Amino acid sequence: MKLDIYYDSTTDTLSLWNGRPANEGADVAENLIVDFGRDGEVVGFTLDHAAESLGPFLSQSEIIHGFYVRTETKASSARAQSVLVTEDTLSVDLSDGRSVSVPLSWYPRLAHGTPKERDNWRIEGAGWGVHWPDLDEDISVKGLLMGNSSKESGKSFKRWLENRVAQDKGTGSCNL
DSSP states (O other): OOOEEEEETTTTEEEEEOSSOOOEEEEEETTEEEEEOTTSOEEEEEESSHHHHHHHHHHSOHHHHHHHHHHOOGGGTOOEEEEEEOSSEEEEEETTSOEEEEEGGGSHHHHTSOHHHHHOOEEEGGGTEEEETTTTEEEEHHHHHTTOOOOOOHHHHHHHHHHHHHHHHHHTOOOO
């Protein structure tokens, strides 16, 4: 599992996160929380009182400390507030006043969705991401801010599209 590292010096919290929205967390040890996604998969870890817990590792190395501080960008504090999906653009308004717009083609599931399916979204993980339940699509705020397109494999997307076509045959409609 690829994890991004965030260190928030104001709360002394170290987070390791794979970019997918977290639905719930579980305390597994003192100051350590494991975050789970909607399917129960592990999406990240949060360590409270990080400097105290990891003291020697963070304070002895300016390089490591600099890395943690450098990765703590506005992306870590921005949260999704509203979403607009048009025929060719995904736009997300953020809590810090920014708006991010990207081509809809970056997210094939959204591009293949009907307007009704694209309008059925919800903000998850306290604003860390947006989820489209009808399309089984999750997009993180961090990923949007970094300019990341969908990381879904071609094989996975093809399987999703084939299942979609099979389901649409039963209703007499198809949106490809």
